Amino acid sequence: MMETKKDWASRLSPGVNAIAPSGIRKFFDIAAQMDDVISLGVGEPDFVTPWPIRESCVYGLEQGYTSYTANRGLPELRQEICNHYQKNYDVTYDAATDVLVTVGVSEALDIAMRAILAPGDEVLIPEPCYVSYQACTTLAGGVPVAVPAKIENEFRITPAELEEHVTERTKVLLIGYPNNPTGAIMTRKDLLAIADFAEKHDLIVISDEIYGDLTYGDEEHVCFSSLPGMQERTILLNGFSKAYAMTGWRIGYALANPTLTAAMTKIHQYTMLCAPITAQIAAVEALRHGEKYMKKMVAEYDRRRRLIYDGLTKMGLECFEPKGAFYIFPNISSTGYTSNEFAEELLKAEHVALVPGSAFGACGEGHVRCSYATSIDKISEALNRIENFLKNHKK
Amino acid sequence: MRELLELLEHDARRPVGELASMLNRSEYEVEKNIKDLEKNKIILSYNTLINWEKFGDDTVTAMIEINLTPQREVGFDAIAERIYRFDEVRTVYLMSGSFDLMVIIEGKSLKEVANFVAKRLSTIEGVTQTRSHFMLKPYKKDGTIIDDEERDRRLVVSP
Numbered sequence: 001m002m003e004t005k006k007d008w009a010s011r012l013s014p015g016v017n018a019i020a021p022s023g024i025r026k027f028f029d030i031a032a033q034m035d036d037v038i039s040l041g042v043g044e045p046d047f048v049t050p051w052p053i054r055e056s057c058v059y060g061l062e063q064g065y066t067s068y069t070a071n072r073g074l075p076e077l078r079q080e081i082c083n084h085y086q087k088n089y090d091v092t093y094d095a096a097t098d099v100l101v102t103v104g105v106s107e108a109l110d111i112a113m114r115a116i117l118a119p120g121d122e123v124l125i126p127e128p129c130y131v132s133y134q135a136c137t138t139l140a141g142g143v144p145v146a147v148p149a150k151i152e153n154e155f156r157i158t159p160a161e162l163e164e165h166v167t168e169r170t171k172v173l174l175i176g177y178p179n180n181p182t183g184a185i186m187t188r189k190d191l192l193a194i195a196d197f198a199e200k201h202d203l204i205v206i207s208d209e210i211y212g213d214l215t216y217g218d219e220e221h222v223c224f225s226s227l228p229g230m231q232e233r234t235i236l237l238n239g240f241s242k243a244y245a246m247t248g249w250r251i252g253y254a255l256a257n258p259t260l261t262a263a264m265t266k267i268h269q270y271t272m273l274c275a276p277i278t279a280q281i282a283a284v285e286a287l288r289h290g291e292k293y294m295k296k297m298v299a300e301y302d303r304r305r306r307l308i309y310d311g312l313t314k315m316g317l318e319c320f321e322p323k324g325a326f327y328i329f330p331n332i333s334s335t336g337y338t339s340n341e342f343a344e345e346l347l348k349a350e351h352v353a354l355v356p357g358s359a360f361g362a363c364g365e366g367h368v369r370c371s372y373a374t375s376i377d378k379i380s381e382a383l384n385r386i387e388n389f390l391k392n393h394k395k
Numbered sequence: 396m397r398e399l400l401e402l403l404e405h406d407a408r409r410p411v412g413e414l415a416s417m418l419n420r421s422e423y424e425v426e427k428n429i430k431d432l433e434k435n436k437i438i439l440s441y442n443t444l445i446n447w448e449k450f451g452d453d454t455v456t457a458m459i460e461i462n463l464t465p466q467r468e469v470g471f472d473a474i475a476e477r478i479y480r481f482d483e484v485r486t487v488y489l490m491s492g493s494f495d496l497m498v499i500i501e502g503k504s505l506k507e508v509a510n511f512v513a514k515r516l517s518t519i520e521g522v523t524q525t526r527s528h529f530m531l532k533p534y535k536k537d538g539t540i541i542d543d544e545e546r547d548r549r550l551v552v553s554p
Contacts, residue, residue: 022554024552024554027552028550028551028552031552032551037551039549039551039552041551041552041553042549042553043554044549044553046547046549130554131554180554299398303402303418304417306416306417306418306419307413307416307417310416311416353551355552359554376417380413
Protein backbone atom coordinates (compact mmCIF):
# COMPACT_ATOMS: atom_id res chain seq x y z
CA MET A 1 0.00 0.00 0.00
CA MET A 2 1.18 3.54 -0.79
CA GLU A 3 2.37 5.69 2.10
CA THR A 4 0.28 8.83 2.32
CA LYS A 5 1.85 11.90 3.86
CA LYS A 6 -1.15 14.18 3.95
CA ASP A 7 -4.45 13.61 5.62
CA TRP A 8 -6.34 12.73 2.47
CA ALA A 9 -9.32 11.39 4.37
CA SER A 10 -10.19 14.89 5.56
CA ARG A 11 -10.49 15.97 1.92
CA LEU A 12 -13.17 13.44 1.01
CA SER A 13 -16.73 14.55 0.44
CA PRO A 14 -19.02 14.36 3.46
CA GLY A 15 -21.31 12.08 1.48
CA VAL A 16 -18.59 9.48 0.97
CA ASN A 17 -17.51 9.69 4.59
CA ALA A 18 -21.08 9.11 5.69
CA ILE A 19 -21.31 5.77 3.89
CA ALA A 20 -20.27 2.60 5.70
CA PRO A 21 -17.96 0.28 3.75
CA SER A 22 -19.45 -2.94 2.40
CA GLY A 23 -19.81 -5.65 5.03
CA ILE A 24 -19.06 -8.52 2.70
CA ARG A 25 -15.43 -7.76 1.84
CA LYS A 26 -14.20 -9.90 4.73
CA PHE A 27 -15.90 -13.00 3.33
CA PHE A 28 -14.15 -12.60 0.00
CA ASP A 29 -10.81 -12.69 1.71
CA ILE A 30 -11.60 -15.81 3.72
CA ALA A 31 -13.20 -17.59 0.76
CA ALA A 32 -10.19 -16.80 -1.43
CA GLN A 33 -8.08 -19.14 0.75
CA MET A 34 -10.35 -22.13 0.05
CA ASP A 35 -10.87 -24.13 -3.10
CA ASP A 36 -14.06 -26.01 -2.25
CA VAL A 37 -16.34 -23.19 -1.21
CA ILE A 38 -20.02 -23.59 -1.99
CA SER A 39 -21.44 -20.15 -2.26
CA LEU A 40 -25.00 -19.27 -1.36
CA GLY A 41 -23.79 -15.70 -1.19
CA VAL A 42 -24.18 -14.69 -4.80
CA GLY A 43 -26.78 -12.10 -5.71
CA GLU A 44 -27.02 -13.00 -9.37
CA PRO A 45 -28.29 -15.86 -11.53
CA ASP A 46 -26.02 -18.87 -12.05
CA PHE A 47 -27.35 -19.17 -15.59
CA VAL A 48 -25.43 -17.68 -18.47
CA THR A 49 -27.45 -15.25 -20.60
CA PRO A 50 -29.56 -17.35 -23.04
CA TRP A 51 -27.64 -17.97 -26.24
CA PRO A 52 -30.01 -16.16 -28.67
CA ILE A 53 -29.55 -12.98 -26.61
CA ARG A 54 -25.79 -13.33 -26.62
CA GLU A 55 -25.84 -14.17 -30.31
CA SER A 56 -27.81 -11.01 -31.15
CA CYS A 57 -25.07 -8.96 -29.54
CA VAL A 58 -22.37 -10.79 -31.49
CA TYR A 59 -24.32 -10.16 -34.68
CA GLY A 60 -24.67 -6.49 -33.78
CA LEU A 61 -20.90 -6.21 -33.35
CA GLU A 62 -20.33 -7.91 -36.70
CA GLN A 63 -22.67 -5.39 -38.29
CA GLY A 64 -20.68 -2.56 -36.77
CA TYR A 65 -23.08 -1.35 -34.09
CA THR A 66 -20.44 0.26 -31.92
CA SER A 67 -21.57 3.87 -31.63
CA TYR A 68 -23.38 5.98 -29.04
CA THR A 69 -27.15 5.76 -28.97
CA ALA A 70 -29.69 8.44 -28.11
CA ASN A 71 -29.29 9.51 -24.47
CA ARG A 72 -32.59 7.92 -23.57
CA GLY A 73 -31.68 4.67 -25.32
CA LEU A 74 -32.43 2.99 -28.65
CA PRO A 75 -35.96 3.88 -29.77
CA GLU A 76 -36.78 0.22 -30.48
CA LEU A 77 -35.68 -0.79 -27.00
CA ARG A 78 -37.78 1.94 -25.37
CA GLN A 79 -40.73 0.80 -27.47
CA GLU A 80 -40.25 -2.85 -26.46
CA ILE A 81 -40.13 -1.79 -22.81
CA CYS A 82 -43.42 0.09 -23.21
CA ASN A 83 -44.97 -2.89 -25.01
CA HIS A 84 -43.88 -5.12 -22.15
CA TYR A 85 -45.66 -2.96 -19.56
CA GLN A 86 -48.75 -2.60 -21.71
CA LYS A 87 -48.99 -6.34 -22.28
CA ASN A 88 -48.13 -7.58 -18.78
CA TYR A 89 -49.50 -4.88 -16.49
CA ASP A 90 -51.82 -2.81 -18.67
CA VAL A 91 -49.85 0.35 -17.93
CA THR A 92 -49.29 2.81 -20.76
CA TYR A 93 -45.92 4.52 -21.05
CA ASP A 94 -44.83 6.73 -23.93
CA ALA A 95 -41.53 5.58 -25.44
CA ALA A 96 -40.66 9.16 -26.40
CA THR A 97 -41.10 10.82 -23.01
CA ASP A 98 -41.44 8.29 -20.17
CA VAL A 99 -38.52 5.90 -20.61
CA LEU A 100 -34.83 6.21 -19.82
CA VAL A 101 -32.49 3.31 -20.52
CA THR A 102 -29.74 3.18 -17.90
CA VAL A 103 -26.58 1.31 -16.98
CA GLY A 104 -28.37 -1.17 -14.76
CA VAL A 105 -30.94 -0.36 -12.10
CA SER A 106 -28.02 0.88 -10.00
CA GLU A 107 -27.58 3.91 -12.22
CA ALA A 108 -31.33 4.43 -12.47
CA LEU A 109 -31.62 4.49 -8.68
CA ASP A 110 -28.71 6.91 -8.34
CA ILE A 111 -30.01 9.43 -10.87
CA ALA A 112 -33.58 9.13 -9.61
CA MET A 113 -32.35 10.16 -6.16
CA ARG A 114 -30.17 12.94 -7.51
CA ALA A 115 -33.00 14.23 -9.68
CA ILE A 116 -35.48 14.64 -6.84
CA LEU A 117 -33.70 15.04 -3.50
CA ALA A 118 -32.82 18.35 -1.89
CA PRO A 119 -30.37 18.31 1.04
CA GLY A 120 -32.13 16.98 4.12
CA ASP A 121 -35.05 15.38 2.27
CA GLU A 122 -36.02 12.13 3.91
CA VAL A 123 -36.48 8.81 2.13
CA LEU A 124 -38.52 6.05 3.77
CA ILE A 125 -36.80 2.73 3.17
CA PRO A 126 -38.37 -0.52 4.38
CA GLU A 127 -35.61 -2.82 5.63
CA PRO A 128 -34.10 -5.37 5.15
CA CYS A 129 -33.36 -4.10 1.65
CA TYR A 130 -30.78 -4.01 -1.10
CA VAL A 131 -27.51 -2.51 0.07
CA SER A 132 -27.40 0.55 -2.15
CA TYR A 133 -30.71 2.14 -1.16
CA GLN A 134 -29.25 3.97 1.84
CA ALA A 135 -25.97 4.80 0.12
CA CYS A 136 -27.63 6.31 -2.97
CA THR A 137 -29.88 8.39 -0.73
CA THR A 138 -26.95 9.69 1.31
CA LEU A 139 -24.81 10.45 -1.75
CA ALA A 140 -27.67 12.49 -3.20
CA GLY A 141 -27.82 14.54 0.01
CA GLY A 142 -30.92 12.85 1.35
CA VAL A 143 -31.52 11.20 4.69
CA PRO A 144 -32.39 7.49 4.65
CA VAL A 145 -35.04 6.56 7.22
CA ALA A 146 -35.21 2.84 7.92
CA VAL A 147 -38.60 1.23 8.48
CA PRO A 148 -38.10 -2.31 9.81
CA ALA A 149 -40.25 -5.08 8.33
CA LYS A 150 -41.09 -8.09 10.47
CA ILE A 151 -40.85 -11.81 9.79
CA GLU A 152 -44.28 -12.27 11.49
CA ASN A 153 -45.73 -10.20 8.68
CA GLU A 154 -43.77 -12.09 6.01
CA PHE A 155 -41.42 -9.11 5.70
CA ARG A 156 -44.14 -6.97 4.15
CA ILE A 157 -44.47 -3.35 5.17
CA THR A 158 -47.69 -1.70 6.37
CA PRO A 159 -48.88 1.93 6.30
CA ALA A 160 -49.01 1.90 10.12
CA GLU A 161 -45.29 1.09 10.26
CA LEU A 162 -44.52 3.76 7.68
CA GLU A 163 -46.64 6.37 9.52
CA GLU A 164 -44.37 6.05 12.55
CA HIS A 165 -41.47 7.42 10.53
CA VAL A 166 -43.10 10.14 8.45
CA THR A 167 -41.99 13.74 9.08
CA GLU A 168 -42.59 16.92 7.15
CA ARG A 169 -39.27 16.31 5.37
CA THR A 170 -40.39 12.95 3.99
CA LYS A 171 -40.34 13.17 0.22
CA VAL A 172 -39.81 9.69 -1.12
CA LEU A 173 -40.86 6.11 -0.38
CA LEU A 174 -38.40 3.59 -1.81
CA ILE A 175 -39.70 0.03 -2.04
CA GLY A 176 -38.19 -3.10 -3.56
CA TYR A 177 -40.50 -6.09 -4.01
CA PRO A 178 -39.98 -8.95 -4.67
CA ASN A 179 -37.41 -8.28 -2.02
CA ASN A 180 -33.70 -8.88 -1.83
CA PRO A 181 -32.77 -10.32 0.76
CA THR A 182 -36.03 -11.72 2.21
CA GLY A 183 -37.87 -13.06 -0.84
CA ALA A 184 -40.99 -11.20 0.33
CA ILE A 185 -43.60 -9.92 -2.09
CA MET A 186 -46.46 -7.47 -1.63
CA THR A 187 -49.96 -8.48 -2.71
CA ARG A 188 -52.26 -6.10 -4.55
CA LYS A 189 -54.09 -5.49 -1.28
CA ASP A 190 -50.85 -4.70 0.55
CA LEU A 191 -49.80 -2.29 -2.18
CA LEU A 192 -53.17 -0.54 -2.38
CA ALA A 193 -52.73 0.37 1.28
CA ILE A 194 -49.26 1.71 0.51
CA ALA A 195 -50.69 3.66 -2.43
CA ASP A 196 -53.19 5.38 -0.09
CA PHE A 197 -50.33 6.23 2.24
CA ALA A 198 -48.28 7.73 -0.62
CA GLU A 199 -51.28 9.73 -1.75
CA LYS A 200 -51.99 10.99 1.74
CA HIS A 201 -48.45 12.30 2.24
CA ASP A 202 -47.96 13.24 -1.42
CA LEU A 203 -44.79 11.15 -1.76
CA ILE A 204 -42.83 10.13 -4.81
CA VAL A 205 -42.62 6.35 -4.84
CA ILE A 206 -39.52 4.73 -6.26
CA SER A 207 -40.40 1.12 -6.94
CA ASP A 208 -37.47 -1.17 -7.68
CA GLU A 209 -39.06 -4.11 -9.51
CA ILE A 210 -35.93 -5.82 -10.76
CA TYR A 211 -37.19 -9.18 -9.43
CA GLY A 212 -40.73 -8.64 -10.77
CA ASP A 213 -40.55 -11.58 -13.17
CA LEU A 214 -39.35 -13.92 -10.44
CA THR A 215 -42.40 -14.78 -8.36
CA TYR A 216 -43.58 -18.24 -7.33
CA GLY A 217 -46.87 -19.76 -6.35
CA ASP A 218 -50.25 -18.16 -6.88
CA GLU A 219 -49.42 -14.52 -6.21
CA GLU A 220 -48.27 -12.72 -9.31
CA HIS A 221 -46.18 -9.60 -9.22
CA VAL A 222 -48.13 -6.35 -9.04
CA CYS A 223 -46.52 -3.39 -10.77
CA PHE A 224 -46.82 -0.36 -8.50
CA SER A 225 -47.62 2.08 -11.29
CA SER A 226 -50.54 -0.13 -12.36
CA LEU A 227 -52.40 0.82 -9.16
CA PRO A 228 -55.08 3.49 -9.53
CA GLY A 229 -53.58 6.99 -9.54
CA MET A 230 -50.03 5.78 -8.87
CA GLN A 231 -48.40 5.98 -12.29
CA GLU A 232 -47.82 9.73 -12.11
CA ARG A 233 -46.04 9.64 -8.75
CA THR A 234 -44.03 6.47 -9.37
CA ILE A 235 -40.50 6.10 -10.64
CA LEU A 236 -40.48 2.48 -11.72
CA LEU A 237 -37.06 0.83 -11.94
CA ASN A 238 -36.39 -2.41 -13.73
CA GLY A 239 -33.75 -4.12 -15.81
CA PHE A 240 -32.63 -7.31 -17.46
CA SER A 241 -30.09 -8.61 -14.94
CA LYS A 242 -32.21 -11.03 -12.97
CA ALA A 243 -34.97 -12.22 -15.29
CA TYR A 244 -32.71 -12.75 -18.29
CA ALA A 245 -29.48 -13.55 -16.41
CA MET A 246 -27.77 -10.43 -17.76
CA THR A 247 -26.09 -8.91 -14.70
CA GLY A 248 -22.75 -8.19 -16.35
CA TRP A 249 -24.33 -6.41 -19.31
CA ARG A 250 -25.34 -3.56 -17.03
CA ILE A 251 -28.65 -2.63 -18.58
CA GLY A 252 -31.76 -1.30 -16.88
CA TYR A 253 -34.32 1.45 -17.16
CA ALA A 254 -36.49 3.97 -15.36
CA LEU A 255 -40.12 4.70 -16.19
CA ALA A 256 -41.67 7.92 -14.91
CA ASN A 257 -43.72 10.93 -15.86
CA PRO A 258 -42.18 13.19 -18.56
CA THR A 259 -40.89 15.82 -16.10
CA LEU A 260 -39.09 13.33 -13.87
CA THR A 261 -37.80 11.39 -16.88
CA ALA A 262 -36.41 14.59 -18.42
CA ALA A 263 -34.72 15.47 -15.13
CA MET A 264 -33.09 12.06 -14.86
CA THR A 265 -32.10 12.20 -18.52
CA LYS A 266 -30.31 15.48 -17.85
CA ILE A 267 -28.03 13.83 -15.28
CA HIS A 268 -27.67 10.70 -17.39
CA GLN A 269 -26.59 12.62 -20.50
CA TYR A 270 -23.81 14.44 -18.68
CA THR A 271 -22.56 11.52 -16.62
CA MET A 272 -23.21 8.35 -18.61
CA LEU A 273 -24.23 9.68 -22.04
CA CYS A 274 -25.93 6.40 -22.89
CA ALA A 275 -26.03 2.76 -21.91
CA PRO A 276 -23.71 0.53 -23.98
CA ILE A 277 -25.19 -0.15 -27.42
CA THR A 278 -24.15 -3.82 -27.23
CA ALA A 279 -26.26 -4.34 -24.13
CA GLN A 280 -29.16 -2.39 -25.59
CA ILE A 281 -29.23 -4.60 -28.68
CA ALA A 282 -29.19 -7.70 -26.48
CA ALA A 283 -31.99 -6.23 -24.35
CA VAL A 284 -34.20 -5.78 -27.42
CA GLU A 285 -33.71 -9.45 -28.23
CA ALA A 286 -34.47 -10.40 -24.60
CA LEU A 287 -37.82 -8.60 -24.71
CA ARG A 288 -38.73 -9.87 -28.17
CA HIS A 289 -37.75 -13.51 -27.84
CA GLY A 290 -36.43 -14.13 -24.34
CA GLU A 291 -39.61 -14.95 -22.46
CA LYS A 292 -39.50 -18.72 -22.88
CA TYR A 293 -35.93 -18.86 -21.57
CA MET A 294 -36.90 -16.66 -18.67
CA LYS A 295 -39.87 -18.89 -17.81
CA LYS A 296 -37.61 -21.93 -17.85
CA MET A 297 -35.18 -20.29 -15.43
CA VAL A 298 -38.04 -19.22 -13.15
CA ALA A 299 -39.32 -22.83 -13.04
CA GLU A 300 -35.85 -23.99 -12.06
CA TYR A 301 -35.55 -21.33 -9.32
CA ASP A 302 -38.92 -22.47 -8.02
CA ARG A 303 -37.74 -26.08 -7.62
CA ARG A 304 -34.58 -24.92 -5.86
CA ARG A 305 -36.65 -22.63 -3.65
CA ARG A 306 -38.74 -25.54 -2.41
CA LEU A 307 -35.68 -27.70 -1.88
CA ILE A 308 -33.81 -25.12 0.18
CA TYR A 309 -36.91 -24.08 2.14
CA ASP A 310 -37.64 -27.73 3.02
CA GLY A 311 -34.01 -28.33 3.93
CA LEU A 312 -33.58 -25.31 6.20
CA THR A 313 -36.96 -25.80 7.87
CA LYS A 314 -36.20 -29.47 8.62
CA MET A 315 -33.03 -28.37 10.38
CA GLY A 316 -35.18 -26.33 12.72
CA LEU A 317 -34.33 -22.87 11.39
CA GLU A 318 -37.23 -20.46 11.33
CA CYS A 319 -37.81 -19.45 7.73
CA PHE A 320 -40.29 -17.37 5.85
CA GLU A 321 -41.13 -19.25 2.66
CA PRO A 322 -39.91 -16.87 -0.03
CA LYS A 323 -42.43 -15.87 -2.68
CA GLY A 324 -40.11 -14.04 -5.06
CA ALA A 325 -36.52 -13.22 -6.10
CA PHE A 326 -34.02 -16.05 -5.40
CA TYR A 327 -33.17 -15.60 -1.74
CA ILE A 328 -34.23 -17.18 1.52
CA PHE A 329 -33.64 -15.40 4.81
CA PRO A 330 -33.58 -17.88 7.70
CA ASN A 331 -33.49 -16.79 11.33
CA ILE A 332 -30.29 -18.13 12.89
CA SER A 333 -30.58 -16.42 16.27
CA SER A 334 -31.38 -19.77 17.96
CA THR A 335 -27.72 -20.72 17.44
CA GLY A 336 -26.57 -17.92 19.74
CA TYR A 337 -24.42 -16.39 17.02
CA THR A 338 -24.83 -12.95 15.51
CA SER A 339 -25.38 -13.00 11.73
CA ASN A 340 -21.82 -11.94 11.18
CA GLU A 341 -20.37 -14.62 13.46
CA PHE A 342 -22.62 -17.26 11.94
CA ALA A 343 -21.54 -16.39 8.40
CA GLU A 344 -17.88 -16.30 9.33
CA GLU A 345 -17.88 -19.51 11.40
CA LEU A 346 -19.87 -21.39 8.77
CA LEU A 347 -17.46 -20.32 6.07
CA LYS A 348 -14.43 -21.33 8.14
CA ALA A 349 -15.85 -24.64 9.39
CA GLU A 350 -17.88 -25.90 6.44
CA HIS A 351 -16.77 -23.72 3.54
CA VAL A 352 -20.25 -22.44 2.79
CA ALA A 353 -20.50 -18.75 1.98
CA LEU A 354 -23.60 -16.70 2.65
CA VAL A 355 -24.32 -13.10 3.58
CA PRO A 356 -25.11 -11.88 7.11
CA GLY A 357 -28.56 -10.33 7.33
CA SER A 358 -27.17 -7.25 9.02
CA ALA A 359 -25.68 -6.22 5.66
CA PHE A 360 -29.22 -5.38 4.58
CA GLY A 361 -30.14 -3.14 7.48
CA ALA A 362 -30.07 -3.33 11.27
CA CYS A 363 -33.29 -5.35 11.45
CA GLY A 364 -31.65 -8.07 9.35
CA GLU A 365 -29.56 -9.00 12.38
CA GLY A 366 -30.28 -12.57 13.48
CA HIS A 367 -30.80 -13.68 9.90
CA VAL A 368 -28.58 -14.75 7.01
CA ARG A 369 -29.29 -14.49 3.32
CA CYS A 370 -28.95 -17.65 1.26
CA SER A 371 -29.16 -17.32 -2.50
CA TYR A 372 -30.61 -20.31 -4.31
CA ALA A 373 -29.32 -19.11 -7.66
CA THR A 374 -27.03 -22.10 -7.74
CA SER A 375 -27.34 -25.68 -8.94
CA ILE A 376 -29.47 -28.28 -7.15
CA ASP A 377 -26.37 -30.38 -6.46
CA LYS A 378 -24.64 -27.47 -4.78
CA ILE A 379 -27.72 -26.54 -2.77
CA SER A 380 -28.01 -30.15 -1.54
CA GLU A 381 -24.38 -30.25 -0.53
CA ALA A 382 -24.61 -26.83 1.13
CA LEU A 383 -27.64 -28.00 3.12
CA ASN A 384 -25.68 -31.04 4.34
CA ARG A 385 -22.84 -28.81 5.42
CA ILE A 386 -25.11 -26.33 7.20
CA GLU A 387 -26.82 -29.18 9.03
CA ASN A 388 -23.44 -30.47 10.08
CA PHE A 389 -22.48 -27.01 11.29
CA LEU A 390 -25.63 -26.65 13.35
CA LYS A 391 -24.93 -30.01 15.04
CA ASN A 392 -21.41 -29.06 16.03
CA HIS A 393 -21.76 -25.36 16.74
CA LYS A 394 -24.20 -24.26 19.35
CA LYS A 395 -23.02 -21.29 21.27
CA MET B 396 -45.96 -35.22 -14.47
CA ARG B 397 -44.12 -33.40 -17.25
CA GLU B 398 -41.92 -31.64 -14.70
CA LEU B 399 -40.99 -34.95 -13.07
CA LEU B 400 -40.12 -36.43 -16.46
CA GLU B 401 -37.99 -33.43 -17.39
CA LEU B 402 -36.08 -33.68 -14.13
CA LEU B 403 -35.47 -37.40 -14.61
CA GLU B 404 -34.51 -36.95 -18.24
CA HIS B 405 -31.84 -34.53 -17.11
CA ASP B 406 -30.64 -36.59 -14.15
CA ALA B 407 -32.14 -40.00 -13.45
CA ARG B 408 -30.08 -40.48 -10.29
CA ARG B 409 -31.63 -37.65 -8.35
CA PRO B 410 -32.80 -38.91 -4.92
CA VAL B 411 -36.56 -39.28 -4.50
CA GLY B 412 -36.45 -37.01 -1.44
CA GLU B 413 -35.02 -34.17 -3.50
CA LEU B 414 -37.51 -34.70 -6.29
CA ALA B 415 -40.33 -34.65 -3.76
CA SER B 416 -39.15 -31.34 -2.29
CA MET B 417 -38.70 -29.74 -5.68
CA LEU B 418 -42.10 -30.86 -6.92
CA ASN B 419 -43.90 -30.18 -3.66
CA ARG B 420 -45.16 -33.78 -3.41
CA SER B 421 -44.59 -36.58 -0.92
CA GLU B 422 -41.84 -39.12 -1.50
CA TYR B 423 -44.44 -41.85 -1.63
CA GLU B 424 -46.28 -40.01 -4.37
CA VAL B 425 -43.14 -39.44 -6.44
CA GLU B 426 -42.14 -43.09 -6.15
CA LYS B 427 -45.59 -44.17 -7.25
CA ASN B 428 -45.54 -41.73 -10.16
CA ILE B 429 -42.22 -43.13 -11.34
CA LYS B 430 -43.43 -46.73 -11.05
CA ASP B 431 -46.51 -45.86 -13.11
CA LEU B 432 -44.46 -44.11 -15.76
CA GLU B 433 -42.21 -47.15 -16.00
CA LYS B 434 -45.16 -49.51 -16.17
CA ASN B 435 -46.78 -47.49 -18.93
CA LYS B 436 -43.51 -47.45 -20.88
CA ILE B 437 -43.36 -43.69 -20.82
CA ILE B 438 -40.03 -44.11 -19.08
CA LEU B 439 -38.31 -46.69 -21.25
CA SER B 440 -34.89 -47.01 -19.66
CA TYR B 441 -32.29 -45.19 -17.61
CA ASN B 442 -29.06 -44.70 -19.51
CA THR B 443 -25.76 -43.06 -18.80
CA LEU B 444 -24.09 -40.74 -21.26
CA ILE B 445 -20.44 -41.76 -21.27
CA ASN B 446 -17.51 -40.08 -22.91
CA TRP B 447 -15.88 -43.34 -24.06
CA GLU B 448 -13.11 -41.54 -25.84
CA LYS B 449 -12.00 -39.95 -22.59
CA PHE B 450 -12.17 -43.37 -20.95
CA GLY B 451 -9.70 -44.58 -23.57
CA ASP B 452 -11.88 -46.46 -26.03
CA ASP B 453 -11.54 -45.74 -29.71
CA THR B 454 -15.00 -46.64 -30.90
CA VAL B 455 -16.20 -45.79 -34.37
CA THR B 456 -19.62 -44.33 -35.03
CA ALA B 457 -21.20 -44.27 -38.45
CA MET B 458 -24.44 -42.89 -39.78
CA ILE B 459 -25.79 -44.97 -42.61
CA GLU B 460 -28.42 -43.66 -44.98
CA ILE B 461 -30.40 -46.55 -46.39
CA ASN B 462 -32.80 -46.64 -49.32
CA LEU B 463 -35.45 -49.33 -49.30
CA THR B 464 -38.07 -50.85 -51.50
CA PRO B 465 -41.20 -50.80 -49.36
CA GLN B 466 -43.05 -54.06 -48.98
CA ARG B 467 -46.73 -54.66 -49.40
CA GLU B 468 -48.78 -54.52 -46.17
CA VAL B 469 -45.93 -53.66 -43.82
CA GLY B 470 -44.22 -50.80 -45.67
CA PHE B 471 -40.82 -50.18 -44.13
CA ASP B 472 -41.52 -51.66 -40.71
CA ALA B 473 -40.47 -55.25 -41.35
CA ILE B 474 -37.13 -54.27 -42.86
CA ALA B 475 -36.56 -51.73 -40.10
CA GLU B 476 -37.11 -54.50 -37.58
CA ARG B 477 -34.59 -56.77 -39.27
CA ILE B 478 -32.11 -53.95 -39.00
CA TYR B 479 -32.73 -52.70 -35.45
CA ARG B 480 -32.43 -56.19 -33.97
CA PHE B 481 -28.66 -56.14 -34.52
CA ASP B 482 -26.78 -55.11 -31.37
CA GLU B 483 -24.38 -53.01 -33.42
CA VAL B 484 -27.29 -50.78 -34.44
CA ARG B 485 -27.78 -48.07 -31.82
CA THR B 486 -30.48 -45.97 -33.45
CA VAL B 487 -32.90 -46.32 -36.35
CA TYR B 488 -35.14 -43.56 -37.69
CA LEU B 489 -37.55 -43.57 -40.63
CA MET B 490 -36.83 -40.36 -42.54
CA SER B 491 -38.42 -38.11 -45.10
CA GLY B 492 -36.27 -36.91 -47.98
CA SER B 493 -33.79 -38.61 -50.28
CA PHE B 494 -33.32 -41.75 -48.20
CA ASP B 495 -35.57 -43.87 -46.00
CA LEU B 496 -33.75 -45.06 -42.89
CA MET B 497 -31.08 -43.34 -40.83
CA VAL B 498 -29.15 -46.03 -38.97
CA ILE B 499 -26.48 -45.22 -36.40
CA ILE B 500 -23.92 -47.92 -35.83
CA GLU B 501 -21.14 -48.24 -33.31
CA GLY B 502 -18.20 -50.56 -33.75
CA LYS B 503 -14.68 -51.12 -32.50
CA SER B 504 -13.00 -50.18 -35.76
CA LEU B 505 -13.61 -48.75 -39.19
CA LYS B 506 -13.18 -52.22 -40.62
CA GLU B 507 -15.72 -53.76 -38.31
CA VAL B 508 -18.35 -51.15 -39.20
CA ALA B 509 -17.58 -51.39 -42.93
CA ASN B 510 -17.90 -55.17 -42.72
CA PHE B 511 -21.21 -54.92 -40.94
CA VAL B 512 -22.62 -52.60 -43.58
CA ALA B 513 -21.34 -54.65 -46.49
CA LYS B 514 -22.19 -58.10 -45.18
CA ARG B 515 -25.24 -57.51 -43.01
CA LEU B 516 -27.09 -54.38 -44.00
CA SER B 517 -26.69 -54.11 -47.75
CA THR B 518 -27.53 -57.76 -48.23
CA ILE B 519 -30.96 -57.49 -46.62
CA GLU B 520 -33.69 -57.95 -49.17
CA GLY B 521 -35.33 -54.63 -49.96
CA VAL B 522 -32.22 -52.56 -49.21
CA THR B 523 -31.35 -50.89 -52.50
CA GLN B 524 -28.59 -48.51 -51.48
CA THR B 525 -26.47 -47.53 -48.46
CA ARG B 526 -24.30 -44.48 -47.89
CA SER B 527 -22.00 -44.44 -44.84
CA HIS B 528 -20.79 -41.36 -43.01
CA PHE B 529 -18.23 -41.76 -40.28
CA MET B 530 -18.44 -39.49 -37.29
CA LEU B 531 -15.24 -37.53 -36.66
CA LYS B 532 -15.93 -35.63 -33.47
CA PRO B 533 -18.98 -35.30 -31.25
CA TYR B 534 -19.77 -31.81 -29.96
CA LYS B 535 -23.13 -32.32 -28.33
CA LYS B 536 -25.11 -35.47 -27.64
CA ASP B 537 -28.66 -35.79 -26.30
CA GLY B 538 -28.61 -32.22 -25.03
CA THR B 539 -25.23 -32.52 -23.34
CA ILE B 540 -22.24 -30.56 -24.60
CA ILE B 541 -19.34 -33.03 -24.65
CA ASP B 542 -16.45 -30.78 -23.61
CA ASP B 543 -18.42 -28.28 -21.62
CA GLU B 544 -16.05 -25.88 -19.98
CA GLU B 545 -18.67 -23.42 -18.83
CA ARG B 546 -17.81 -22.70 -15.23
CA ASP B 547 -19.08 -20.37 -12.59
CA ARG B 548 -17.46 -17.06 -13.28
CA ARG B 549 -19.35 -15.14 -10.60
CA LEU B 550 -17.77 -13.55 -7.55
CA VAL B 551 -18.12 -15.70 -4.44
CA VAL B 552 -20.19 -13.10 -2.60
CA SER B 553 -22.19 -10.24 -4.07
CA PRO B 554 -25.08 -8.12 -2.79
